[in-house]
Amino acid sequence: MKKLILSAALAAFGALASASAHAETLRVGMECTYAPFNFRTPEGQMSGYDVDVAKGVAEIIGADLEYVCQQWDGMIPALLANKFDIIVASMSITEERLEKMDFSIPYRVSIGRFLGPKDKDLKLFGEDGQPIAENFRNVKVGVERASTYSRWIEAKLPEANLQFYDSGQAMLLDLRNGRVDVAITNPMKAYLDFLSTEQGEKFDFVSPAIDEREYFGIGVGIGVRKGQQELVERINGALKTLIEDGSLEKFGHKYFPFSISPENWKGVGVE
Structure with a gap:
Protein backbone atom coordinates (compact mmCIF):
# COMPACT_ATOMS: atom_id res chain seq x y z
CA MET A 1 0.00 0.00 0.00
CA LYS A 2 2.82 2.37 0.93
CA LYS A 3 4.51 1.61 -2.39
CA LEU A 4 1.30 2.49 -4.24
CA ILE A 5 0.98 5.78 -2.38
CA LEU A 6 4.64 6.60 -3.04
CA SER A 7 4.25 5.74 -6.72
CA ALA A 8 1.17 7.97 -6.98
CA ALA A 9 2.97 10.83 -5.27
CA LEU A 10 5.96 10.51 -7.58
CA ALA A 11 3.66 10.40 -10.61
CA ALA A 12 1.88 13.57 -9.44
CA PHE A 13 5.19 15.32 -8.86
CA GLY A 14 6.37 14.27 -12.29
CA ALA A 15 3.21 15.64 -13.86
CA LEU A 16 3.67 18.98 -12.11
CA ALA A 17 7.31 19.13 -13.14
CA SER A 18 6.36 18.32 -16.72
CA ALA A 19 3.66 21.01 -16.73
CA SER A 20 6.14 23.55 -15.34
CA ALA A 21 8.72 22.56 -17.93
CA HIS A 22 6.14 23.09 -20.67
CA ALA A 23 4.67 26.36 -19.42
CA SER A 110 -3.97 57.23 -26.43
CA ILE A 111 -3.76 60.86 -27.60
CA GLY A 112 -1.72 63.04 -29.96
CA ARG A 113 -0.34 66.56 -29.74
CA PHE A 114 1.63 68.98 -31.93
CA LEU A 115 5.06 70.34 -30.97
CA GLY A 116 6.64 73.49 -32.34
CA PRO A 117 9.04 76.37 -31.59
CA LYS A 118 8.12 78.67 -28.72
CA ASP A 119 9.09 81.78 -30.68
CA LYS A 120 6.61 81.24 -33.53
CA ASP A 121 2.99 82.30 -33.16
CA LEU A 122 1.55 79.59 -35.38
CA LYS A 123 -2.12 79.71 -34.28
CA LEU A 124 -2.89 76.28 -35.70
CA PHE A 125 -5.95 75.63 -33.53
CA GLY A 126 -8.99 77.69 -32.66
CA GLU A 127 -10.54 78.28 -29.25
CA ASP A 128 -12.87 75.33 -29.91
CA GLY A 129 -9.84 73.03 -30.04
CA GLN A 130 -10.26 72.32 -33.76
CA PRO A 131 -7.46 72.74 -36.34
CA ILE A 132 -7.53 75.82 -38.58
CA ALA A 133 -6.91 74.25 -42.00
CA GLU A 134 -5.73 77.39 -43.80
CA ASN A 135 -3.08 78.03 -41.14
CA PHE A 136 -1.48 74.67 -41.93
CA ARG A 137 -0.99 75.32 -45.65
CA ASN A 138 2.45 76.92 -45.34
CA VAL A 139 3.54 74.77 -42.42
CA LYS A 140 5.71 71.66 -42.91
CA VAL A 141 4.43 68.93 -40.59
CA GLY A 142 6.47 65.97 -39.39
CA VAL A 143 4.58 62.74 -38.70
CA GLU A 144 5.45 59.07 -38.25
CA ARG A 145 4.55 56.84 -41.17
CA ALA A 146 1.55 54.44 -40.84
CA SER A 147 0.54 55.93 -37.47
CA THR A 148 -2.79 57.09 -36.04
CA TYR A 149 -1.36 60.62 -36.24
CA SER A 150 -0.82 60.37 -39.99
CA ARG A 151 -4.36 59.07 -40.52
CA TRP A 152 -5.80 61.94 -38.47
CA ILE A 153 -3.86 64.59 -40.41
CA GLU A 154 -4.67 63.09 -43.81
CA ALA A 155 -8.37 63.08 -42.91
CA LYS A 156 -8.56 66.45 -41.17
CA LEU A 157 -5.88 68.41 -43.02
CA PRO A 158 -5.63 66.97 -46.55
CA GLU A 159 -3.75 70.06 -47.81
CA ALA A 160 -1.08 69.93 -45.11
CA ASN A 161 2.53 69.66 -46.26
CA LEU A 162 3.60 66.37 -44.67
CA GLN A 163 7.05 64.93 -44.10
CA PHE A 164 6.89 61.22 -43.16
CA TYR A 165 9.35 59.50 -40.82
CA ASP A 166 10.08 55.91 -39.89
CA SER A 167 10.89 56.84 -36.30
CA GLY A 168 9.97 59.48 -33.76
CA GLN A 169 13.64 60.15 -33.03
CA ALA A 170 14.36 61.16 -36.63
CA MET A 171 11.26 63.34 -36.72
CA LEU A 172 12.17 65.24 -33.54
CA LEU A 173 15.73 65.69 -34.76
CA ASP A 174 14.42 67.35 -37.92
CA LEU A 175 12.07 69.51 -35.85
CA ARG A 176 15.01 70.70 -33.76
CA ASN A 177 17.07 71.43 -36.87
CA GLY A 178 14.24 73.33 -38.58
CA ARG A 179 13.58 70.83 -41.37
CA VAL A 180 9.94 70.69 -40.29
CA ASP A 181 7.95 73.46 -38.60
CA VAL A 182 5.84 71.29 -36.30
CA ALA A 183 5.50 67.61 -35.48
CA ILE A 184 2.65 65.52 -34.12
CA THR A 185 3.36 62.61 -31.80
CA ASN A 186 2.66 60.98 -28.46
CA PRO A 187 2.86 63.80 -25.86
CA MET A 188 4.12 61.41 -23.18
CA LYS A 189 7.14 60.37 -25.20
CA ALA A 190 7.64 63.91 -26.50
CA TYR A 191 7.77 65.28 -22.95
CA LEU A 192 10.33 62.77 -21.70
CA ASP A 193 12.55 62.48 -24.77
CA PHE A 194 12.44 66.07 -26.01
CA LEU A 195 10.63 68.85 -24.17
CA SER A 196 12.17 68.05 -20.78
CA THR A 197 15.70 67.95 -22.25
CA GLU A 198 18.17 70.66 -23.23
CA GLN A 199 17.54 69.90 -26.92
CA GLY A 200 13.86 70.70 -26.53
CA GLU A 201 14.04 73.79 -24.36
CA LYS A 202 13.06 76.09 -27.25
CA PHE A 203 9.99 74.01 -28.09
CA ASP A 204 6.60 73.38 -26.53
CA PHE A 205 3.18 71.90 -27.26
CA VAL A 206 1.38 74.07 -29.82
CA SER A 207 -1.99 72.30 -29.78
CA PRO A 208 -4.46 70.89 -27.31
CA ALA A 209 -4.59 67.14 -26.71
CA ILE A 210 -6.22 65.38 -29.67
CA ASP A 211 -8.21 62.33 -28.64
CA GLU A 212 -10.83 61.76 -31.33
CA ARG A 213 -11.99 58.19 -30.86
CA GLU A 214 -12.45 57.59 -34.59
CA TYR A 215 -8.70 57.98 -35.13
CA PHE A 216 -7.06 57.44 -31.75
Missing part, protein backbone atom coordinates in the same frame (compact mmCIF):
# COMPACT_ATOMS: atom_id res chain seq x y z
CA GLU A 24 2.87 28.42 -22.05
CA THR A 25 5.17 30.77 -23.93
CA LEU A 26 3.74 33.90 -25.51
CA ARG A 27 5.74 35.52 -28.29
CA VAL A 28 5.40 39.29 -27.87
CA GLY A 29 5.75 41.67 -30.81
CA MET A 30 7.43 45.00 -29.97
CA GLU A 31 9.51 47.62 -31.77
CA CYS A 32 12.24 47.29 -29.10
CA THR A 33 13.41 50.85 -29.89
CA TYR A 34 10.43 52.86 -28.61
CA ALA A 35 11.66 54.16 -25.25
CA PRO A 36 10.26 54.57 -22.67
CA PHE A 37 7.56 52.11 -23.74
CA ASN A 38 9.57 49.19 -25.12
CA PHE A 39 13.34 49.21 -25.65
CA ARG A 40 16.55 47.33 -24.97
CA THR A 41 18.86 48.55 -22.23
CA PRO A 42 22.63 48.81 -22.88
CA GLU A 43 22.85 45.37 -21.24
CA GLY A 44 20.43 43.96 -23.82
CA GLN A 45 17.46 43.58 -21.47
CA MET A 46 13.94 44.53 -22.53
CA SER A 47 12.52 47.44 -20.54
CA GLY A 48 9.76 50.04 -20.58
CA TYR A 49 6.10 50.49 -19.72
CA ASP A 50 4.87 48.01 -22.34
CA VAL A 51 7.37 45.45 -21.08
CA ASP A 52 6.20 45.94 -17.48
CA VAL A 53 2.60 45.44 -18.61
CA ALA A 54 3.50 42.30 -20.58
CA LYS A 55 5.37 40.87 -17.60
CA GLY A 56 2.51 41.72 -15.23
CA VAL A 57 -0.02 39.97 -17.47
CA ALA A 58 2.25 36.96 -17.99
CA GLU A 59 2.78 36.52 -14.25
CA ILE A 60 -0.96 36.50 -13.60
CA ILE A 61 -1.88 34.06 -16.40
CA GLY A 62 1.16 31.85 -15.81
CA ALA A 63 2.99 32.34 -19.11
CA ASP A 64 6.60 32.84 -20.14
CA LEU A 65 7.48 35.61 -22.60
CA GLU A 66 9.61 35.64 -25.74
CA TYR A 67 10.19 39.07 -27.27
CA VAL A 68 10.17 39.51 -31.04
CA CYS A 69 11.41 42.85 -32.39
CA GLN A 70 9.46 44.17 -35.37
CA GLN A 71 9.37 47.48 -37.26
CA TRP A 72 6.13 49.39 -36.70
CA ASP A 73 4.72 49.37 -40.21
CA GLY A 74 5.00 45.57 -40.35
CA MET A 75 3.63 44.91 -36.87
CA ILE A 76 0.07 43.87 -37.79
CA PRO A 77 1.07 41.84 -40.88
CA ALA A 78 3.61 39.97 -38.72
CA LEU A 79 0.95 39.18 -36.11
CA LEU A 80 -1.43 37.91 -38.78
CA ALA A 81 1.41 35.81 -40.25
CA ASN A 82 1.89 34.14 -36.83
CA LYS A 83 5.37 35.55 -36.28
CA PHE A 84 4.29 36.29 -32.71
CA ASP A 85 1.21 35.70 -30.56
CA ILE A 86 0.41 39.14 -29.16
CA ILE A 87 1.36 42.77 -29.75
CA VAL A 88 2.32 44.83 -26.69
CA ALA A 89 3.72 47.88 -28.44
CA SER A 90 1.64 50.93 -27.47
CA MET A 91 -0.80 50.18 -30.29
CA SER A 92 -4.02 52.20 -30.18
CA ILE A 93 -7.34 50.37 -30.45
CA THR A 94 -9.09 51.71 -33.54
CA GLU A 95 -12.06 50.60 -35.62
CA GLU A 96 -9.81 50.04 -38.64
CA ARG A 97 -7.49 47.75 -36.70
CA LEU A 98 -10.40 45.89 -35.11
CA GLU A 99 -11.43 44.76 -38.58
CA LYS A 100 -8.16 42.80 -38.80
CA MET A 101 -7.47 41.75 -35.23
CA ASP A 102 -8.79 41.71 -31.68
CA PHE A 103 -7.66 43.78 -28.71
CA SER A 104 -7.68 43.56 -24.95
CA ILE A 105 -9.19 46.27 -22.80
CA PRO A 106 -6.98 49.41 -22.74
CA TYR A 107 -3.88 49.53 -20.58
CA ARG A 108 -2.86 53.08 -21.54
CA VAL A 109 -4.54 56.25 -22.79
CA GLY A 217 -9.43 54.80 -30.46
CA ILE A 218 -10.34 54.22 -26.85
CA GLY A 219 -6.76 53.71 -25.73
CA VAL A 220 -3.81 51.38 -26.16
CA GLY A 221 -4.42 47.63 -25.92
CA ILE A 222 -2.78 44.25 -26.39
CA GLY A 223 -3.32 42.97 -29.92
CA VAL A 224 -4.33 39.36 -30.60
CA ARG A 225 -5.22 37.47 -33.77
CA LYS A 226 -8.91 36.92 -34.32
CA GLY A 227 -10.34 33.59 -33.17
CA GLN A 228 -8.49 33.56 -29.83
CA GLN A 229 -11.22 34.79 -27.53
CA GLU A 230 -10.08 32.63 -24.62
CA LEU A 231 -6.66 34.27 -24.70
CA VAL A 232 -8.24 37.73 -24.93
CA GLU A 233 -10.40 36.97 -21.88
CA ARG A 234 -7.40 35.78 -19.87
CA ILE A 235 -5.45 38.91 -20.78
CA ASN A 236 -8.45 41.10 -19.92
CA GLY A 237 -8.75 39.44 -16.52
CA ALA A 238 -5.05 40.08 -15.84
CA LEU A 239 -5.26 43.72 -16.96
CA LYS A 240 -8.34 44.24 -14.79
CA THR A 241 -6.32 43.01 -11.80
CA LEU A 242 -3.37 45.27 -12.66
CA ILE A 243 -5.67 48.28 -12.92
CA GLU A 244 -7.62 47.59 -9.75
CA ASP A 245 -4.58 46.83 -7.56
CA GLY A 246 -2.77 49.97 -8.74
CA SER A 247 0.03 48.15 -10.58
CA LEU A 248 -0.56 49.95 -13.89
CA GLU A 249 -0.37 53.29 -12.11
CA LYS A 250 2.96 52.27 -10.55
CA PHE A 251 4.31 51.08 -13.90
CA GLY A 252 3.47 54.45 -15.46
CA HIS A 253 5.06 56.53 -12.72
CA LYS A 254 8.38 54.75 -13.28
CA TYR A 255 8.64 56.69 -16.55
CA PHE A 256 6.22 59.65 -16.39
CA PRO A 257 5.41 62.40 -13.89
CA PHE A 258 1.70 61.99 -14.65
CA SER A 259 -0.80 59.15 -14.97
CA ILE A 260 -1.06 57.33 -18.29
CA SER A 261 -3.24 54.40 -17.25
CA PRO A 262 -7.00 54.21 -17.90
CA GLU A 263 -9.30 55.16 -15.06
CA ASN A 264 -11.13 51.83 -15.18
CA TRP A 265 -10.90 48.49 -16.95
CA LYS A 266 -13.84 48.88 -19.32
CA GLY A 267 -13.08 48.75 -23.01
CA VAL A 268 -13.49 46.58 -26.08
CA GLY A 269 -16.11 43.92 -25.53
CA VAL A 270 -16.53 44.82 -21.84
CA GLU A 271 -19.73 46.31 -20.48
